[in-house]
Amino acid sequence: MIDKRCSSAHEAVACVHDGATVMIGGFGSAGSPVELIHALIDHGARGLTVISNNAGCGRVGLAALIEAGRVERVVCSFPRSADSEVFASMYRAGRVALDLVPQGTLAERIRAGGAGVPAFYTPVSVGTPLGEGKERRSFAGRECVLEHALTADFALVRAERADRYGNLVYRKTARNFGPIMCMASRVAIVQARRVVEPGEIDPEVVVTPGVFVQRVVEVRDPADESALVREGRRYP
Amino acid sequence: MIDKRCSSAHEAVACVHDGATVMIGGFGSAGSPVELIHALIDHGARGLTVISNNAGCGRVGLAALIEAGRVERVVCSFPRSADSEVFASMYRAGRVALDLVPQGTLAERIRAGGAGVPAFYTPVSVGTPLGEGKERRSFAGRECVLEHALTADFALVRAERADRYGNLVYRKTARNFGPIMCMASRVAIVQARRVVEPGEIDPEVVVTPGVFVQRVVEVRDPADESALVREGRRYP
Amino acid sequence: MSAHTGWSREEMAALAALDILDGTCVNLGIGIPELVAQHVPPGRELVFHTENGLLGVGPPPTPGDEDADLINAGKKPVTALPGAAYFHHADSFAMIRGGHIGVCVLGAMQVSATGDLANWSTGEPDAIPAVGGAMDLVAGVGRVLVLMEHTTRRGEPKLVERCTLPLTGVGVVSRVYTNLAVVDVAARGLVVRRLAPGVDIEAVRACTGAPLIDGRDGREEGP
Amino acid sequence: MSAHTGWSREEMAALAALDILDGTCVNLGIGIPELVAQHVPPGRELVFHTENGLLGVGPPPTPGDEDADLINAGKKPVTALPGAAYFHHADSFAMIRGGHIGVCVLGAMQVSATGDLANWSTGEPDAIPAVGGAMDLVAGVGRVLVLMEHTTRRGEPKLVERCTLPLTGVGVVSRVYTNLAVVDVAARGLVVRRLAPGVDIEAVRACTGAPLIDGRDGREEGP
Helix, strand or coil, X not given: CCCCEECCHHXXXXXXXXXXXXXXXXXXXXXXXXXXXXXXXXXXXXXEEEECCECCCCECHHHHXXXXXXXXXXXXXXXXXXXXHHHHHHHHCCCCEEEECCHHHHHHHHHHXXXXXXXXXXXXXXXXXXXXCCCEEEECCEEEEEEECCCEEEEEEEEEEEECCCCEECCHHHCCCHHHHHHHEEXXXXXXXXXXXXXXXXXXXXXXXXXXCCEEEECCCCCCHHHHHHCCCECC | CCCCEECCHHHXXXXXXXXXXXXXXXXXXXXXXXXXXXXXXHHCCCCEEEECCXXXXXXXXXXXXXXXXXXXXXXXXXXXXXXXXXXXXXXXXXXXXXXXXXXXXXHHHHHHXXXXXXXXXXXCCCCCHHHCCCCEEEEXXXXXXXXXXXXXXXXXXXXXXXXXXXXXXXXXXXXXXXXXXXXXXXXXXXXXXXXXXXXXXCCCCCCECHHHCCEEEECCCCCCHHHHHHCCCECC | XXXXXXXXXXXXXXXXXXXCCCCCEEEECCXXXXXXXXHCCCCCCCEEEECCCEEEEECCCCCCCCCCCCEXXXXXXXXXXXXXXXXXXXXXXXXXXXXXXXXXXXXXXEEECCCCEECCCCCCCCCCCCCCCHHHHHHHCCEEXXXXXXXXXXXCECEECCCCCCCCECCCEEEEECCXXXXXXXXXXXXXXXXXXXXXXXXXXXXXXXXXXXXXXXXXXXX | CCCCCCCCHHHHHHHHHHCCCCCCEEEXXXXXXXXXXXXXXXXXXXXXXXXXXEEEEECCCCCCCCCCCCECCCXXXXXXXXXXXXXXXXXXXXXXXXXXXXXXXXXXXXXXXXXXXXXXXXXXXXXXXXXXXXHHHHHHCCEEEEECXXXXXXXXXXXXXXXXXXXXXXXXXXXXXXXXXXXXXXXXXXXXXXXXXXXCHHHXXXXXXCCEEECCCCCCCCC
């Protein structure tokens, strides 16, 4: 029987090894898999490369993972926000490296990684500092750059509902990077507010088919990361 | 007010011009927009390039469009089936040209066209006759070919429900090429079994957001193309 | 001339909103551009896209009704209108890069006479670089409108011959709305289409870093 | 030796099914491979994928319950099991090309000693060329199993040194199940793993177009 359920967030992330590349879902706090990230901090894996849209807020979630010194490199589009002091100070101290990628290029590179497309051309970033050093080519008179697929060993993703096959639906704009990160990672680890029986999710509305998901853990009352940040919480 | 509804299939396809490139949804008969194709036959546009997975069955739908001599070229993955005599005889008579494309490459080229990606690399077709003449490049030791995006002037697509914004949901495996063809065409023309009020389609389950759709027509009882073929029907 | 002479931010947003055709799908950048949504002229329906995965963005929720899972690209709580749709990031940027979004309205640090845009980096060595979706928007959206003050707080021109700050895109801006003027980026240069009340074109030229062609109604043909 | 000596098609399908691990996501080609779904050993759960947009394909519907909108890649009516999911073609082939489908089972016209596969074109000049998803499957799926008769109807070998028919993919086949034998494509050549009851390896060699290594249990180490 196929059963991708884990009994705890700690069990779900136990497979993450030192030096792994980990995609982390969420756009700001929406969709941030806070419980999985905290379990990963407890787990202790280090030397991680994190691929995520942002670089964490406050001193919880991804910011706490970075603060704990576990992250060598962040690949993201927007590591700056009102509450991103942790990344800023670690970056300025040379303790974390940054690959800055335009947001749509980041999303498309992740999708390409999941879809078996090793590289593609895009006009985005041509003529800008982020386009420098990239291979150029013109299509129908438009200059483009070559972009390479991103893949990861693991993805940490928050969903709304899941079943034991790993089928997922998300909630509102918390969907964001979850579906493509599940596609692009060897082991997609998902926390869902509810884990339901197969068939309870209408096959027409599944957003992430189970084939893209390897581990599922129910987290009934996930923390609202933005609330934790407002309250000044830190982890651990 | 945004209102993409048309009062008839004939009105919906009236904009198709001679020489246009037209994507036609469906996989076999599932999702084939029979009423729109028949309206296009009545409309009379000729010199068309059709992009579709198949090349029609029996003497209705796409087969009838080809039989009427309106199609100069078909871009597809599988123009052969038990009931595809029309394409076969027109092809052998030199009256329709064929670009044969592996099915996944066809789908990805269409998606790329809709997503503003002019070209991408894929390992599919390397070392085969369909890979001959294509530009080659190796990524991580794997040989790939360069594939170019496909776009179209128009798409004819069948959906299950639509609203006046053009939001769409599909039914079962009739979804197939519809979503990506709406993305890749300048004017996506959609027949839906029901056109509903905005808000009646849950925003979480929309498959094709309205921004990809330009025209919507309600066809309450669409013909089952496979039944028409079994019955030996022809159009007109 | 003070940066706050002329139109208010609200007025600038209203002017931009007036120029967006009925039925257009619009992406609004963070900051002043967000005000555009409040100034859609009566009788027009625009659909607002936010790149974090929602088409059909509605007004902010009433206090207490915020939903942490329903935010815009600026990470502010929003609502979804009837007829909205949620989608993932790759689909969202397929809309942008694929040319399906008709207009985007962005803030800017500098705009050049040829429509180059600089709006993502101050270029300062200790700044944390952050680009978000700006480069994707300017590369993919059909018409890029810029809303900005005419000069920096220190009075330096933001409309310039060439941008000195790191670029977001090359030749991408269509029209600029400042507190002083509405300026088109045309093949022959920057063309003033409209001046704020009480503002003189020579005064605008004095705080602009590139030549301005006077293209106001009755003065000259459009580009 | 007649092509119909040895295992029946049902037996070949059952042998292939035995080799597919619990929990695998499987794509079945049109024809003999479709039989594999009926021979999943008790206690194993496989998820069947059809490239036209369904994961969780169930058995054929009872007559009268067919749904024209619910078909497989062979355009035959199917059902969807609890836990199924529908998706569009680009997502479906993202699963295939992206390596998410563990096994595919295909028919073949020829398989070479190095695992080249020819299964889409007879190469005849008047044939209507049609490729479908075969090239995508062999390029993307981790393990490609072939189910085929050992020879053509005219008795010609289908396991050959080099394919003479147009290729579907180069070096893609892992294992071949014929009516006579189970044969692995290994680095050192074709290795016979099992023979059908009453079939002699020399007889198999006689109707095979490439050298066969005898790798049956107890005879030799695996590749």
